[in-house]
Each structure stands twice: as C-alpha cells, then as structure tokens.
Amino acid sequence: MQDAPPTTDVVRSRYWLGESFVVETAPVGEVLDVGVLLLPPLGYEDTSAYRPLRGLATALARAGCVVLRLDWPGLGDAAGSVRDDDLHPRRLAAVHSATAELRRRGVHTVAALGVRAGGLLAIDAGGLDAVALWGTPPTGKAWLREERTFHKLAARAFAAPPVDAAPLPDGALEAGGFYHPPGVVRAMEGLVGTARLGAPLDHLRVHGRDGSPPAPEWVAAAEAAGVQVQVSTTTGLTDVLEDPYRSRLADAVRDELTAWFTARAAGRVSLLAASGRPALVLPAGATERVWSAPGGAGELVGVVCEPAGGAAPGATWTVFYNAGGVRRSGPNRLWTETARALAAAGHPSLRLDVRSVGDSAGVDVPHHDLEEMYSEDSVEDALVAWEAVRGLGAGSVDVVGLCSGAFLGAQVAARRDVRRAVLFNGLAFVWNDEARAHGMTSQIGRSLFDARRWKRLLTGRIDARALARAMVDKARLRLDDARARLRGEPPPDDVARLFRQIRTRGTEVCLVSSAGDPSVEYLAAHVPEDQRPSLTILPGVDHTIRPVWAHERVSRLILAGARSPHAR
Amino acid sequence: MRVEQVRQIVLQHGRLGVAADQVTPTSDLYAAGLSSLTTVNLMLALEDAFNVEFPDRLLSRKTFESVQSITEAIDELAGSET
Numbered sequence: 001m002q003d004a005p006p007t008t009d010v011v012r013s014r015y016w017l018g019e020s021f022v023v024e025t026a027p028v029g030e031v032l033d034v035g036v037l038l039l040p041p042l043g044y045e046d047t048s049a050y051r052p053l054r055g056l057a058t059a060l061a062r063a064g065c066v067v068l069r070l071d072w073p074g075l076g077d078a079a080g081s082v083r084d085d086d087l088h089p090r091r092l093a094a095v096h097s098a099t100a101e102l103r104r105r106g107v108h109t110v111a112a113l114g115v116r117a118g119g120l121l122a123i124d125a126g127g128l129d130a131v132a133l134w135g136t137p138p139t140g141k142a143w144l145r146e147e148r149t150f151h152k153l154a155a156r157a158f159a160a161p162p163v164d165a166a167p168l169p170d171g172a173l174e175a176g177g178f179y180h181p182p183g184v185v186r187a188m189e190g191l192v193g194t195a196r197l198g199a200p201l202d203h204l205r206v207h208g209r210d211g212s213p214p215a216p217e218w219v220a221a222a223e224a225a226g227v228q229v230q231v232s233t234t235t236g237l238t239d240v241l242e243d244p245y246r247s248r249l250a251d252a253v254r255d256e257l258t259a260w261f262t263a264r265a266a267g268r269v270s271l272l273a274a275s276g277r278p279a280l281v282l283p284a285g286a287t288e289r290v291w292s293a294p295g296g297a298g299e300l301v302g303v304v305c306e307p308a309g310g311a312a313p314g315a316t317w318t319v320f321y322n323a324g325g326v327r328r329s330g331p332n333r334l335w336t337e338t339a340r341a342l343a344a345a346g347h348p349s350l351r352l353d354v355r356s357v358g359d360s361a362g363v364d365v366p367h368h369d370l371e372e373m374y375s376e377d378s379v380e381d382a383l384v385a386w387e388a389v390r391g392l393g394a395g396s397v398d399v400v401g402l403c404s405g406a407f408l409g410a411q412v413a414a415r416r417d418v419r420r421a422v423l424f425n426g427l428a429f430v431w432n433d434e435a436r437a438h439g440m441t442s443q444i445g446r447s448l449f450d451a452r453r454w455k456r457l458l459t460g461r462i463d464a465r466a467l468a469r470a471m472v473d474k475a476r477l478r479l480d481d482a483r484a485r486l487r488g489e490p491p492p493d494d495v496a497r498l499f500r501q502i503r504t505r506g507t508e509v510c511l512v513s514s515a516g517d518p519s520v521e522y523l524a525a526h527v528p529e530d531q532r533p534s535l536t537i538l539p540g541v542d543h544t545i546r547p548v549w550a551h552e553r554v555s556r557l558i559l560a561g562a563r564s565p566h567a568r
Numbered sequence: 569m570r571v572e573q574v575r576q577i578v579l580q581h582g583r584l585g586v587a588a589d590q591v592t593p594t595s596d597l598y599a600a601g602l603s604s605l606t607t608v609n610l611m612l613a614l615e616d617a618f619n620v621e622f623p624d625r626l627l628s629r630k631t632f633e634s635v636q637s638i639t640e641a642i643d644e645l646a647g648s649e650t
Contacts, residue, residue: 146612148624149608149611150604150605152627153607153627211581211613212616238583242583242606
C-alpha cells in the first residue's frame with residue numbers, strides 16, 4: 001500500500017492527549033460519525049506494528065473516519081517510563097481520554113482496533129461502542145504466557161547479566177527487549193477480557209492470531225453479553241509483528257477492517273478542534289514537542305526534547321537517528337528514555353525518523369532491501385535534522401545511532417561539524433558494492449536483527465541475487481560517487497577513508513558493539529587498528545541492546561558523552 | 569504418523585525460508601528461518617492440533633529446533649502413538 005501522497009485528502013496532526021502521544025489522521029472536511037482508536041500491542045510488537053498501523057490509519061481516513069493512533073504510556077513518545085509500576089491504570093485512562101475526546105468533538109460512535117494486548121486494554125477500559133480484536137487472547141494470563149515464551153525462545157543469545165547489573169524486580173517480566181513492571185504483570189494476570197464485555201459495546205470483531213483461529217471464548221462471551229460478533233480468519237498478523245523493517249499490513253485485512261469500521265457510521269459530522277497539547281511536560285520541567293520539516297520524500301518527523309526553560313543558546317544538541325525500521329523512540333525505547341535523561345541533565349535533543357520510517361513520509365510497503373536505509377536519500381534526511389538543530393541554536397551537535405542509524409551518524413559526521421558520534425553496532429558505514437555483494441541488500445531485511453545471519457553474510461557467503469543486484473547497481477553507485485565528488489563530499493565508498501575524514505573534522509567517534517556482533521568483524525576488516533576509533537564492547541548483549549539490564553549502560557555511555565568536555 | 573502431522577504444521581505456520589522438501593524430521597528449523605515470534609504461533613497451532621499445553625519446562629528453543637524434537641515433546645504430552 002502506498003503511503004499518503006502529499007495531497008490534501010488526508011491530514012495528520014500530532015499531539016499529546018492525557019499521557020498518550022497521539023497521531024490523528026482525518027479526511028479534510030466532514031467526517032463519518034464513527035471515530036477509530038488504533039490501540040497498538042505492547043513492547044516489541046508495538047515496534048513492528050507502528051508503520052502498518054500508520055497505513056491503516058491512512059486507509060480509514062480516506063474512507064472518511066477520524067483516526068487516533070495512540071502510543072501507550074511508557075512506550076513510544078508517550079509520557080511515563082516503561083518501569084513505572086502503575087502503567088496499567090494509566091493505559092486504561094489513555095483509552096478513556098481518547099474516547100471522551102472523540103465524543104466531545106462530535107463523533108457519535110467510538111470504535112477501536114486493539115492489536116494483541118492492545119485489545120485486552122481496550123476491553124478492560126470499556127466505554128467503547130465497537131471493538132475489533134486482532135490476535136488478542138481472551139485473558140491477560142494467556143498473553144503473558146506468550147510473552148514469556150517469546151522471551152525464552154529469544155533469550156538463548158543472551159549471557160547471564162553481569163554481577164553489578166540490577167536484577168529485575170520480583171514479578172517483572174522481560175520480553176523482546178522490553179520490560180513489563182510487576183504492576184502490569186499483576187494487572188494482566190487478573191484480566192479476563194471475556195468477562196468485561198458489556199454496554200456500551202454492541203459490536204465485536206475477532207481476528208485470530210496466524211496459526212490459531214480466533215479464540216472461541218470471545219465469541220461465546222460476546223453472544224452471552226448480547227454483543228453482535230463477527231469472526232475473521234484472514235491471516236496477516238505475523239506480517240505486522242515479526243520485524244519492524246519488513247512489517248506490512250495485508251490488503252485483505254486493511255479492506256476488511258475499513259469496511260467494518262465504516263459500517264458503524266450513520267452519518268457525517270463536522271469535528272470540533274482537538275484539545276490535545278502540542279507539548280509534553282516531563283518531570284522537572286523538561287518538555288517534548290513534535291518537530292517536522294520538509295524532506296526529499298515529504299514531511300520528516302521527529303521529537304525535540306528540551307530541558308526546563310528550553311535549550312540554552314549554543315548548547316550541544318544530540319540527534320538520535322532511527323535504527324533500521326525502528327522508529328525514533330529507538331530500540332527498546334532507548335532513545336526516548338535517554339533523551340529524557342539528557343534533558344533532565346540540561347541537554348536538548350532531537351530524535352528523527354528518516355523517510356519511510358515511523359511517522360515520516362515515504363512508502364508503507366515493506367522494504368525489499370536495505371538500499372533505502374543506506375541511501376543518499378536517507379543521509380539527506382539525516383542532514384536535515386543536523387541543520388534543524390543548528391537552526392534551533394545548537395552550538396555543537398552530537399549524533400547517536402544504532403545499525404543503519406550508526407551509518408547515518410557516521411555519514412553526517414563526515415559531512416558536517418559533529419562534536420561526538422556514538423555509533424552502536426554499525427554493520428556498514430559505507431554503502432558500496434562490497435556491502436551490497438555481501439548480501440545485505442537482499443538478506444538483511446529478512447532478519448534485520450539476526451546477528452547470526454549477518455555473521456554468515458559478512459564471512460563470505462554471497463547471495464547470488466544480491467550479487468546480481470550489485471552488478472546492476474554498480475553503475476549507479478559510480479554515478480552517486482561522482483555526484484558526491486561534485487558536491488565536495490567524501491565519496492561513500494571506503495570505510496577507512498570515511499573514518500579518516502571524520503577524524504580530520506575533529507569529531508570524537510565512540511563505537512560500541514555487542515560482543516560477537518558482526519559489527520566488530522566489519523570494523524576489523526575495514527579499519528587498521530591504529531586508525532580505529534575507540535570501541536567499547538558490551539558483553540552478553542544482542543544487536544538491538546537486549547536484554548534490558550544493558551539499557552542503563554547504553555544510556556550512561558550517551559549521557560557521559562554529552563557531559564564530556566571534548567571540544568572540536 | 570505424528571511426525572508427518574507435526575511437519576505439516578511446521579510448514580504451515582513456521583514461515584520457513586526453505587522449500588518444503590528440504591524440511592526433514594531432523595532439519596534445524598531455526599537455521600531454516602524459524603523466528604521467536606513464529607515459534608509462538610507454531611506452539612499455539614500445535615496445542616490446538618494435539619489438544620495439549622506445553623509446560624514451561626518445554627518452552628525452549630531445544631523443543632522447537634526440529635520436527636523430531638517437537639514430535640518427541642508432543643509424544644510426551646499426549647502419549648505416544650500406538
């Protein structure tokens with residue numbers, strides 16, 4: 001599905017409502033009198049589902065609905081920390097606020113799509129007229145079991161936490177790099193969704209999880225509660241949840257949901273203005289606000305986080321780049337949490353989505369390869385963010401990125417004044433024939449965070465399709481190289497040269513790699529030891545900085561850099 | 569045979585990156601592309617199909633690493649085929 005072109009048929013606005021961060025998508029003019037809340041799953045699944053739900057919001061808006069996409073408190077750009085023990089009632093309050101807001105603005109019917117745990121939260125909150133559940137188990141207990149299983153299956157790669165790492169509190173649950181505090185676990189343990197159906201809910205739609213039919217408990221409970229129920233066996237949930245880089249919404253699911261939601265409408269209304277706030281006030285007076293700027297593919301979106309009283313003139317700003325397909329809140333929400341810690345210490349920042357990621361314009365189709373993420377177009381987007389913070393008064397700029405974000409950070413540091421570049425698990429700092437021929441283009445998107453696959457690719461197994469593509473693309477790469485030379489920029493074809501260039505500009509480069517990550521091998525293969533920037537190894541941590549005990553260490557590294565007196 | 573039933577469920581729900589005829593009872597399913605998320609799907613599908621519930625002690629990569637290891641787990645939970 002193509003993303004909304006820059007026309008006037010659909011309007012997006014972004015604000016904070018209660019504790020939630022909300023992206024509103026609506027048609028121009030009158031809307032159907034059914035408003036839709038898109039309630040994402042929690043944790044890793046939320047990371048993957050973000051872009052597909054953006055596509056669904058666009059489709060629903062084009063069909064006439066006003067749509068509010070929510071970030072749950074403790075996730076994304078919403079208020080709160082994922083470690084806050086009282087997140088469950090705050091998440092229910094987020095549903096209440098959004099429901100009340102749509103009714104206040106003139107919508108007669110408020111409907112919601114709840115994906116996985118998002119469906120349980122929708123049902124637990126109540127107050128909705130119609131709910132579509134997608135892959136939502138009938139109880140919180142069943143959901144917790146699936147989360148535990150997911151983590152146990154992924155955890156093999158993780159070493160035991162170091163002795164000085166703070167253990168998780170009793171009753172907390174870690175899953176996929178995210179953390180569910182004991183209060184959330186307790187609330188979900190006791191949540192029986194099927195016992196919560198009732199007025200004003202009058203329509204329920206149930207989509208199963210791929211591989212399992214919709215839980216019959218939902219149907220039985222709906223019928224017993226006098227709620228009209230529809231069941232869909234259309235698959236596609238795994239496509240939405242498995243991988244943030246390749247996640248996609250199946251056309252059939254999009255069309256079914258659009259038809260079901262629009263069927264709830266009885267007429268059209270003019271919407272009153274939204275009452276959301278343009279900024280979020282954080283503890284100790286720091287603030288966040290949405291930033292946007294025109295980019296080559298349309299609107300670029302990010303979030304500015306400033307200390308209380310605003311950024312001091314001449315301050316050092318940190319720019320966080322999205323990691324692969326993971327939006328600006330960063331892997332495991334690390335960028336949001338670290339940006340807020342930076343603001344509390346007096347340091348402003350901007351976290352950016354490059355094109356086709358998060359909320360920035362681009363395409364909603366799955367990425368078939370990494371070409372776009374490692375393209376000059378993405379570097380241009382990254383440079384727009386650098387220019388933006390300079391325009392906001394930055395005296396100097398630090399950049400932070402992981403994976404493709406590390407590539408962007410390095411490329412920006414080679415072309416603009418950057419005080420410090422903190423680059424995590426960079427698997428390619430230069431996008432050239434070699435990177436392409438190693439199969440990154442065709443393979444990485446299939447399992448962006450699968451370090452074993454990267455290792456195989458980087459140690460010599462060359463994918464035939466990627467190699468063929470490399471042959472085709474070689475001419476274009478040379479052309480890009482020539483264009484870069486014409487612009488007076490370093491041709492992006494040599495890693496060692498790139499780092500020499502960065503060093504010449506006076507940038508302090510801090511490379512950070514997870515032990516065993518292919519980024520270590522890549523660096524050793526490309527940069528002579530005596531020219532290599534400082535490299536910190538994180539033992540027992542995977543490519544996306546899991547498990548959660550490692551998060552504090554990463555935040556500390558970034559914070560220490562922001563405080564360092566290094567002068568260019 | 570149960571092993572063939574399990575194999576069919578793996579092929580249907582595992583989203584493997586290899587052709588069906590390359591999936592033998594002893595093939596390494598993770599090397600063939602099985603992910604943590606699809607393993608959860610697979611587990612639920614197996615539970616539905618065989619009317620069993622995997623206990624915590626069996627929720628590991630070792631259990632799901634091959635059609636053979638899955639079948640052994642199902643045999644243990646549901647009783648061996650006669």
